[in-house]
Amino acid sequence: YTPSLFKNIKRKKMMRFMAPRTSTSMVMKAANVAFATAGRTTAAPSPSMAALRFSGLRAFAAAAPGPKPANIEFSSGPCKKRPGYDISKLDQRVLGRSHRSKLGKSRLAFAIDETKRILQIPEDYYVGIVPASDTGAYEMAMWNMLGQRDIDICHWESFGKGWFADAVSHLKLRDTVTVNEHTADYGSLPDLSKVNKDNDICFTFNGTTSGVRVPEGCDFIADDRTGLTLCDATSACFAMNMPWEKLDVTTYSWQKVLGGEGAHGVLVLSPRAVERLETYTPENRPLPKIFRLAKKGKLDAGIFKGATINTPSMICVEDYIDALTWADSIGGVAGLVDISTKNLAAIEKYVAENNDWIDFLAKDPSIRSSTSVCLTLDLTADEIKQFVALLEKEEIALDIGGYRDAPPSIRIWCGSTVETADVEALLPWLKWAYEEVKGK
Numbered sequence: 001y002t003p004s005l006f007k008n009i010k011r012k013k014m015m016r017f018m019a020p021r022t023s024t025s026m027v028m029k030a031a032n033v034a035f036a037t038a039g040r041t042t043a044a045p046s047p048s049m050a051a052l053r054f055s056g057l058r059a060f061a062a063a064a065p066g067p068k069p070a071n072i073e074f075s076s077g078p079c080k081k082r083p084g085y086d087i088s089k090l091d092q093r094v095l096g097r098s099h100r101s102k103l104g105k106s107r108l109a110f111a112i113d114e115t116k117r118i119l120q121i122p123e124d125y126y127v128g129i130v131p132a133s134d135t136g137a138y139e140m141a142m143w144n145m146l147g148q149r150d151i152d153i154c155h156w157e158s159f160g161k162g163w164f165a166d167a168v169s170h171l172k173l174r175d176t177v178t179v180n181e182h183t184a185d186y187g188s189l190p191d192l193s194k195v196n197k198d199n200d201i202c203f204t205f206n207g208t209t210s211g212v213r214v215p216e217g218c219d220f221i222a223d224d225r226t227g228l229t230l231c232d233a234t235s236a237c238f239a240m241n242m243p244w245e246k247l248d249v250t251t252y253s254w255q256k257v258l259g260g261e262g263a264h265g266v267l268v269l270s271p272r273a274v275e276r277l278e279t280y281t282p283e284n285r286p287l288p289k290i291f292r293l294a295k296k297g298k299l300d301a302g303i304f305k306g307a308t309i310n311t312p313s314m315i316c317v318e319d320y321i322d323a324l325t326w327a328d329s330i331g332g333v334a335g336l337v338d339i340s341t342k343n344l345a346a347i348e349k350y351v352a353e354n355n356d357w358i359d360f361l362a363k364d365p366s367i368r369s370s371t372s373v374c375l376t377l378d379l380t381a382d383e384i385k386q387f388v389a390l391l392e393k394e395e396i397a398l399d400i401g402g403y404r405d406a407p408p409s410i411r412i413w414c415g416s417t418v419e420t421a422d423v424e425a426l427l428p429w430l431k432w433a434y435e436e437v438k439g440k
Contacts, residue, residue, distance in 0.1 A: 065428035068396050070421070075399035076208055076235070076372050076413045078255040078262050082326045083419060085259070090322055094314040100307075104314060108306030111317055114324045115266065118332050119237065122244055126269040126304040129312060131290045134234035137251035137265030140291045141230050142166055145200070145249070145273065148280045149227055150178040152195040154203040157186060157210035158405040159232060163202055171285070186210040186407050187361040187374075197222035201229045206236035208256075209403035211374030211411070212362045213240065221246040228273055235371045237266075238333060239340040239416050248273040257336065257371060258323035259417040261316040274299050327416075336416035337370075343414035343423045344370040350427040351375070357434055361409055371415045374402060379437060381408040386437045396429045 073080040097104055112127050121127060130137050142163065151173060153164045164181055167173045180199070182190040189212060195201050201221065206213040213236065214220070221229055221243075228248040236242070238257040242250065250268040254260035269277075277294045290309050293300055303309060327336055348365070351358055361374040377384055384402070388410060391397040402409035414423060 065432050067425055068429070069423075069425040071419065072395055072398050072422075072426075074397050074413045074418065074426070076256075076403075076411055077253075079257070079259045079413055079415055080417045081259045082323055082417045084326075085322070087319075090315065090318040092315075092318070094318060097314070099311055099314055105306045107314065107317055107321070108308060108312070111321050111324070112304065112306060114321065114328075118324055118327055119242065120244075120333065121268060122270075124271050125244065126267075126274065126299070126301075128267045128269075128304040129306075129308055129317070130265045130267050130303070131263075131308075131310055131312075133255065133263055133265045134232060134251050134253040135265070136290070137253075137267045138163065138230070138232050139166060140265075140267065140293065141249045141251065141273075142171065142202070143285065143287060143291050144282075144293050145228060145230070145276050145280065146171060146202075147173055147176060147282045147285070148200070148276065150180070150196070150199045152180045152182060152199045152201045154182040154190055154192060154195065154201070156184040156189055156212055157204065157207035158403060159208065160202075160204040163204075163232065167202070187212060187363060189214070189364075189367050192220035195220060196227070197225040198227055200227040201225075203229070203231060205231050205233040205242075206240065206369050206371060208235040208369075208372045209374075209406050209411075210361060211369045211372050212367050213369045215366060216241065218243050218246040228276060235369070235415070238327065238336050239371050241333070241337060244270075254320045254323065257340075257415045257417070258320065258327065259415070260320045260323055261313070264312060264316055264320075269304075323417075339416045339418075339420065340370040340414055342420045343418055344368065344373060346420055346423045346427065347373055347375075347412065347414065350430075354431060358430065361407065371413065373412045373414050374406065374409050375412065376407065376409050377434060379408075379434065383437050384408050384410065386440075387433050390433050390436060391429065394429075396433075397426055 071080060091107075094104055094107055099105070099108065108129060112129065115121070115127050116125070130140060146167065151167065153160075153167060155161045155164050161183075167179055173179050182192070182194055184190040187210060192214070203214065223245070229246060230249040231247045231251070233242065233250050234252040235256045237250070237252040247268070248270040252266050253262070254264065254266065255262045277299055278297055281297075292309070293303065330336070331338070351360060357378040359376050360368060361376055362368040377387065379387060388401040391400065397412075400410045400412050402411050412423070412426070
């Protein structure tokens, strides 16, 4: 064990992508290998001495599989900021100003107009910024519009299941109409062909907690439907093509695909949805102020021109405008979809090469999410927690644990603000972490 060897090891430790921490037992193995290679017959040192003398030999025991991701944020919400994001570049003129001021309303209206343009939302649709993230936007639609006719609720993960619970347990819609439940286990879709075109249809475009999306084009929705469709698209908008002609109510939060901040939702209404609001008033259903979309039987159009129901965070609005500007600069929806699709493709290739220990929760590629990518591992639930904690401790990936109600799994956000190079850099570390945990 020469001084020159020690200097080389010390230099390697100082490298940016040095090998991660390992257990004393692995250091012992490295020590034994080093002694055997040197042709010595001396017994291996004690564990404490080995840890001291061979701490620099971690590279031999558990070599780094490659460089770490440049950005290790893979949270499914709030999600990673866009590449090159700089908070100091946000327009700060609105800070300290009323959202009702001419400036405040103009910035809100600009955000709405840019949303319609970039998402290619039909001109006669309405877009509004509303309270309480996607949850608030979707429940606002449910409380205002459901109950006029029978309902088909399709769910295959936790949030869709929550909308079903809202309908039957809180709105108590089964007291007045038929509420059909179409459900499937995590990783699958229910038989969507069973929905009735004359019923209102509630569904989630992309299951954030299951990694399962509806098929491209939403062909299960009839063009000649008489009911409304209510679509929770929070982890789909901007990263997937939205068939607007099939969607009457669409909700999302800008904290997902665009990496915006939390607490605000976006509500998109078709002319048919507006007609429902203006012709149907649920009986004996109190609506809190932040849910009220109509006044005296007419749509409160001001909401969709920047006159929000309550006070928004104007810095969050500016943050959203910044994300929209970036989205436009890379080609709009087409560019955003391309990034997310490439991220998924990188993981699909890796899983195909390592499917003895890792697999998709969604087995069918045609319904596999390109944003919330959910993966199962050949590990127990407790081992998966260790796996996730290890990757965080070693500063390789943050916030990739599966959702609390999902089967034991991991979830890697691959939305459009995540760069494919970071996904590709992360993947080899998954096997490293798996082997570290499995070998304990």
